[in-house]
Amino acid sequence: MSATSQPEGLTKARIEALTDGVFAIAMTLMIFNIHVPQFVHSPSAVGLGRSLAHLWPSFIGYAISFFVLGIYWVGHHNQFHFIRKTDRNFLWLNLLFLFSVTLIPFSAALIGQYSDQRTAVTFYGANLIATGLFLFAVWKYATNGRRLVDADLSSEVVRKASQRILIAPVAFVLAIILGFVNTRASLALYAAVTIYYFLPSGIDMHWQARDRKLKPPTA
Amino acid sequence: MSATSQPEGLTKARIEALTDGVFAIAMTLMIFNIHVPQFVHSPSAVGLGRSLAHLWPSFIGYAISFFVLGIYWVGHHNQFHFIRKTDRNFLWLNLLFLFSVTLIPFSAALIGQYSDQRTAVTFYGANLIATGLFLFAVWKYATNGRRLVDADLSSEVVRKASQRILIAPVAFVLAIILGFVNTRASLALYAAVTIYYFLPSGIDMHWQARDRKLKPPTA
Amino acid sequence: MSATSQPEGLTKARIEALTDGVFAIAMTLMIFNIHVPQFVHSPSAVGLGRSLAHLWPSFIGYAISFFVLGIYWVGHHNQFHFIRKTDRNFLWLNLLFLFSVTLIPFSAALIGQYSDQRTAVTFYGANLIATGLFLFAVWKYATNGRRLVDADLSSEVVRKASQRILIAPVAFVLAIILGFVNTRASLALYAAVTIYYFLPSGIDMHWQARDRKLKPPTA
Amino acid sequence: MSATSQPEGLTKARIEALTDGVFAIAMTLMIFNIHVPQFVHSPSAVGLGRSLAHLWPSFIGYAISFFVLGIYWVGHHNQFHFIRKTDRNFLWLNLLFLFSVTLIPFSAALIGQYSDQRTAVTFYGANLIATGLFLFAVWKYATNGRRLVDADLSSEVVRKASQRILIAPVAFVLAIILGFVNTRASLALYAAVTIYYFLPSGIDMHWQARDRKLKPPTA
Numbered sequence: 034m035s036a037t038s039q040p041e042g043l044t045k046a047r048i049e050a051l052t053d054g055v056f057a058i059a060m061t062l063m064i065f066n067i068h069v070p071q072f073v074h075s076p077s078a079v080g081l082g083r084s085l086a087h088l089w090p091s092f093i094g095y096a097i098s099f100f101v102l103g104i105y106w107v108g109h110h111n112q113f114h115f116i117r118k119t120d121r122n123f124l125w126l127n128l129l130f131l132f133s134v135t136l137i138p139f140s141a142a143l144i145g146q147y148s149d150q151r152t153a154v155t156f157y158g159a160n161l162i163a164t165g166l167f168l169f170a171v172w173k174y175a176t177n178g179r180r181l182v183d184a185d186l187s188s189e190v191v192r193k194a195s196q197r198i199l200i201a202p203v204a205f206v207l208a209i210i211l212g213f214v215n216t217r218a219s220l221a222l223y224a225a226v227t228i229y230y231f232l233p234s235g236i237d238m239h240w241q242a243r244d245r246k247l248k249p250p251t252a
Numbered sequence: 253m254s255a256t257s258q259p260e261g262l263t264k265a266r267i268e269a270l271t272d273g274v275f276a277i278a279m280t281l282m283i284f285n286i287h288v289p290q291f292v293h294s295p296s297a298v299g300l301g302r303s304l305a306h307l308w309p310s311f312i313g314y315a316i317s318f319f320v321l322g323i324y325w326v327g328h329h330n331q332f333h334f335i336r337k338t339d340r341n342f343l344w345l346n347l348l349f350l351f352s353v354t355l356i357p358f359s360a361a362l363i364g365q366y367s368d369q370r371t372a373v374t375f376y377g378a379n380l381i382a383t384g385l386f387l388f389a390v391w392k393y394a395t396n397g398r399r400l401v402d403a404d405l406s407s408e409v410v411r412k413a414s415q416r417i418l419i420a421p422v423a424f425v426l427a428i429i430l431g432f433v434n435t436r437a438s439l440a441l442y443a444a445v446t447i448y449y450f451l452p453s454g455i456d457m458h459w460q461a462r463d464r465k466l467k468p469p470t471a
Numbered sequence: 472m473s474a475t476s477q478p479e480g481l482t483k484a485r486i487e488a489l490t491d492g493v494f495a496i497a498m499t500l501m502i503f504n505i506h507v508p509q510f511v512h513s514p515s516a517v518g519l520g521r522s523l524a525h526l527w528p529s530f531i532g533y534a535i536s537f538f539v540l541g542i543y544w545v546g547h548h549n550q551f552h553f554i555r556k557t558d559r560n561f562l563w564l565n566l567l568f569l570f571s572v573t574l575i576p577f578s579a580a581l582i583g584q585y586s587d588q589r590t591a592v593t594f595y596g597a598n599l600i601a602t603g604l605f606l607f608a609v610w611k612y613a614t615n616g617r618r619l620v621d622a623d624l625s626s627e628v629v630r631k632a633s634q635r636i637l638i639a640p641v642a643f644v645l646a647i648i649l650g651f652v653n654t655r656a657s658l659a660l661y662a663a664v665t666i667y668y669f670l671p672s673g674i675d676m677h678w679q680a681r682d683r684k685l686k687p688p689t690a
Numbered sequence: 691m692s693a694t695s696q697p698e699g700l701t702k703a704r705i706e707a708l709t710d711g712v713f714a715i716a717m718t719l720m721i722f723n724i725h726v727p728q729f730v731h732s733p734s735a736v737g738l739g740r741s742l743a744h745l746w747p748s749f750i751g752y753a754i755s756f757f758v759l760g761i762y763w764v765g766h767h768n769q770f771h772f773i774r775k776t777d778r779n780f781l782w783l784n785l786l787f788l789f790s791v792t793l794i795p796f797s798a799a800l801i802g803q804y805s806d807q808r809t810a811v812t813f814y815g816a817n818l819i820a821t822g823l824f825l826f827a828v829w830k831y832a833t834n835g836r837r838l839v840d841a842d843l844s845s846e847v848v849r850k851a852s853q854r855i856l857i858a859p860v861a862f863v864l865a866i867i868l869g870f871v872n873t874r875a876s877l878a879l880y881a882a883v884t885i886y887y888f889l890p891s892g893i894d895m896h897w898q899a900r901d902r903k904l905k906p907p908t909a
Contacts, residue, residue: 047710047767053266054714057273061354062722065281069361081371085362099354103347110266125888128760135718135756142726143742152738231344272485276492280573284500288580300590304581318573322566329485450563491704495711499792503719507799519809523800537792541785548704669782 044119048127055131056106059138060099066142067091093220094145098137100227101161101201105134105168107230108198112172115190118181126174130167136160144220154212154219158205161223165202172198201226263338267346274350275325278357279318285361286310312439313364317356319446320380320420324353324387326449327417331391334409337400345393349386355379363439373431373438377424380442384421391417420445482557486565493569494544497576498537504580505529531658532583536575538665539599539639543572543606545668546636550610553628556619564612568605574598582658592650592657596643599661603640610636639664701776705784712788713763716795717756723799724748750877751802755794757884758818758858762791762825764887765855769829772847775838783831787824793817801877811869811876815862818880822859829855858883 070076070084109130140160147153175181176191204226212219289295289303328349359379366372394400395410423445431438508514508522547568578598585591613619614629642664650657727733727741766787797817804810832838833848861883869876 044767044771047706049266050269050707050710051714051763053269054273054711055718057270058277058715058718060350061274061277061357062281062718064354064358065284065722066726067358069285069358069365076366076369078369078371081366081369085371085375096351099351100347103344106270107343110263114263124764125760128757131717132753132756135721138718139721139724139726146726147733147738150733150735150738152735152742156742268485269488272488273492276489277496279569280493280496280576281500283573283577284503286577288504288577288584295585295588297588297590300585300588304590304594315570318570319566322563325489326562329482333482487704488707491707492711495708496715498788499712499715499795500719502792502796503722505796507723507796507803514804514807516807516809519804519807523809523813534789537789538785541782544708545781548701552701 045113045116048119048124049113052106052109052127052131055134056102059134060102063095063098063138063141066138066145067095090148091145093224094141094148097220097223097227098141098144100230101223102134102137104201104227104230105164108168109171111194112168112175115182115186115194116175117183120181123171123174123181126167126171130164130171133160133164133167137164148220149216151212151216154216155209158209158212158219158223162202162205162209165198165205169195169198169202200229204229264332264335267338267343268332271325271328271346271350274353275321278353279321282314282317282357282360285357285364286314309367310364312443313360313367316439316442316446317360317363319449320442321353321356323420323446323449324383327387328390330413331387331394334401334405334413335394336402339400342390342393342400345386345390349383349390352379352383352386356383367439368435370431370435373435374428376442377428377431377438380424381421381428384417384424388414388417388421419448423448483551483554486557486562487551490544490547490565490569493572494540497572498540501533501536501576501579504576504583505533528586529583531662532579532586535658535661535665536579536582538668539661540572540575542639542665542668543602546606547609549632550606550613553620553624553632554613555621558619561609561612561619564605564609568602568609571598571602571605575602586658587654589650589654592654593647596647596650596657596661600640600643600647603636603643607633607636607640638667642667702770702773705776705781706770709763709766709784709788712791713759716791717759720752720755720795720798723795723802724752747805748802750881751798751805754877754880754884755798755801757887758880759791759794761858761884761887762821765825766828768851769825769832772839772843772851773832774840777838780828780831780838783824783828787821787828790817790821790824794821805877806873808869808873811873812866815866815869815876815880819859819862819866822855822862826852826855826859857886861886 067088070081070088072080072084076084137160140157143153144157172191172194176186179186204222208219208222208226211222286307289300289307291299291303295303356379359376362372363376391410391413395405398405423441427438427441427445430441505526508519508526510518510522514522575598578595581591582595610629610632614624617624642660646657646660646664649660724745727738727745729737729741733741794817797814800810801814829848829851833843836843861879865876865879865883868879
């Protein structure tokens with residue numbers, strides 16, 4: 034940890050800290066949009082169970098939103114693995130990304146309550162697309178001319194990461210269009226996107242490269 | 253802090269940061285499910301006191317949930333002591349674990365309001381069991397074939413940690429069954445589990461080992 | 472950063488991370504207990520101003536609670552400056568402390584709404600006293616027989632830190648008693664305690680000692 | 691990382707952790723002040739869209755508040771780049787700054803609901819001005835006689851940072867005055883301030899200086 038690298042690390046560390054904080058809060062707080070069923074009289078076991086079951090669109094909307102946030106958090110995480118420096122524009126692009134992230138709990142509440150409404154499906158999709166595009170802009174800005182990454186970062190890593198980030202927004206455009214035909218099919222597509230990201234991909238190479246380096250275990 | 257260990261540390265550090273954030277928020281926000289009593293007319297000292305006393309099931313539910321979250325946080329903490337690397341699957345298993353954690357404030361609000369309802373006791377238990385099983389899955393995945401831990405990590409540590417993690421879900425299954433007989437006895441069992449975890453155990457060995465190493469104090 | 476000190480640092484770092492998270496959330500979220508005034512018809516400028524002015528007990532309760540949380544956060548911060556190791560009991564004492572901290576937003580909402588009620592003043596005080604005593608227990612446990620601190624930590628530091636922690640709970644006992652005579656005087660005493668802690672004290676010596684060491688500036 | 695610098699780093703790190711936490715929470719939670727439209731009957735697509743469109747003052751208020759928080763977070767971030775030590779007064783000045791930050795979600799909710807009311811515009815502006823002045827006080831305290839910064843920190847950096855911090859509060863004074871004439875023009879000025887801060891400035895020199903140092907890339 035040399036004197037020159039410390040300030041840079043600090044800056045990057047604080048953007049990461051704010052990002053992790055915003056994501057942790059957005060992911061945890063969306064559950065507070067789902068309210069415990071209220072009854073005038075003490076409910077029967079069946080009555081309470083049925084009321085909980087009726088909340089399923091809210092729970093589905095919550096689960097999708099949680100894992101979409103997870104996708105973007107992992108995406109941000111992967112990007113920052115390659116970031117070496119920061120600058121003012123980069124900071125503000127990150128804040129625009131985070132602004133879009135903080136709107137997701139509102140959009141999630143909207144789709145949880147109006148899952149059968151095209152307007153809700155579209156608003157939700159637009160929010161998720163904007164978030165993905167801001168994340169893409171962060172990556173583009175950092176890698177253009179290798180501005181904030183290592184000068185020898187391969188074009189393949191840059192391209193694969195870009196592709197991976199853009200898959201979600203593209204799929205969400207399809208989900209919005211699908212929502213004009215059938216809102217349930219649209220929701221299913223949103224869910225499918227989160228499952229797709231569970232699968233391994235080329236961008237994981239930084240983990241594999243690391244594994245190889247670590248083969249002779251170091252303490 | 254060599255060049256090879258830094259990326260690994262970063263990744264692990266950010267999962268920890270997100271985890272600590274989610275736990276801190278879930279633990280702190282549950283209190284917002286307990287509302288200050290409202291009155292049409294300014295209440296008497298006795299009236300306000302009585303209203304607060306009537307909130308006891310909510311406070312009990314809150315306290316149990318806080319310390320169950322504490323148990324899982326300590327469990328995660330202990331696991332990560334042994335984690336040396338991460339990979340994509342590991343990351344997503346952690347997100348599934350966190351997803352289940354974020355549902356706990358909802359379940360806690362449910363049991364706080366319907367502490368005398370089997371449905372609520374079962375829902376609460378199911379949430380806590382799922383959380384414990386995801387935490388177990390994280391550990392299993394990391395230690396199978398010593399995938400993400402030191403190659404020489406003893407089988408005893410792996411087994412003892414597994415046992416310790418699984419005690420809570422097993423006890424919560426019993427609590428659900430007990431709930432069909434008596435919901436108060438069920439709540440008492442939930443509370444007993446949190447007290448059990450206060451007691452020392454074999455998995456603490458990493459602390460004791462550390463103590464021994466530190467005997468010749470290092471500044 | 473030797474191999475032996477790292478695990479210890481990690482553990483301590485995560486307790487600090489959870490603590491900082493819980494405090495940040497409790498301090499920030501209390502404001503959500505103060506609701507923007509609602510009107511049936513669009514209010515006049517004077518009407519809105521008057522409604523805001525009527526919220527003063529809530530704002531006073533909020534400000535006192537924020538700075539009491541600040542006192543305990545600084546207290547925890549000062550303690551952890553001296554902590555070298557952790558163990559299971561220490562971890563759970565910290566969780567008990569944090570549990571009491573998370574109740575403060577509820578107590579603050581209670582006193583904000585019922586600032587003229589002895590019951591509210593007593594409940595609030597009891598919560599703050601419990602928090603202070605748990606913080607004291609953390610310090611006592613860590614320093615008894617120099618269990619988790621440097622073996623050569625002076626008795627003077629231990630004693631002064633204890634005194635400083637205990638001043639707040641003792642003053643809060645007086646505030647509760649005063650509340651039986653006059654609730655406004657009681658609130659004033661709560662406020663006075665936070666101001667007292669702004670003033671410098673003997674426990675600041677660790678800062679002063681550090682300053683001296685740093686006199687020959689090290690980049 | 692020498693033995694002398696570590697305690698200092700720790701203290702600074704925890705103030706940063708609390709600050710990042712408070713900002714992340716305030717920035718993320720303000721969205722919870724905007725409520726999903728409720729209907730007695732299931733709304734039409736147009737009806738839901740219109741209700742969302744009617745929320746625009748809340749969204750504008752939210753966006754302005756988010757980016758004003760961003761400005762102050764970046765400002766704090768820039769200051770801490772130069773901070774080398776901390777002391778008790780500095781800690782409490784930071785807490786006063788954070789107290790003012792935590793009031794912003796309330797002020798944002800107020801202006802979101804009463805964007806056409808002078809009282810709301812004034813209250814909002816006063817909160818933002820107070821926050822800026824506390825941030826200025828933190829910087830003044832730290833740099834006076836180079837109290838907590840490097841002894842050789844240039845007067846130019848100190849002065850430029852002061853100017854940059856003070857631009858926002860001064861503009862907000864104008865926004866309050868403008869609010870007495872036209873509340874929309876006032877809101878536009880608040881928004882213009884956030885855009886101004888997107889632009890580069892002299893205080894960015896620490897980034898540029900770092901870039902130069904890093905020219906011969908270090909791993």
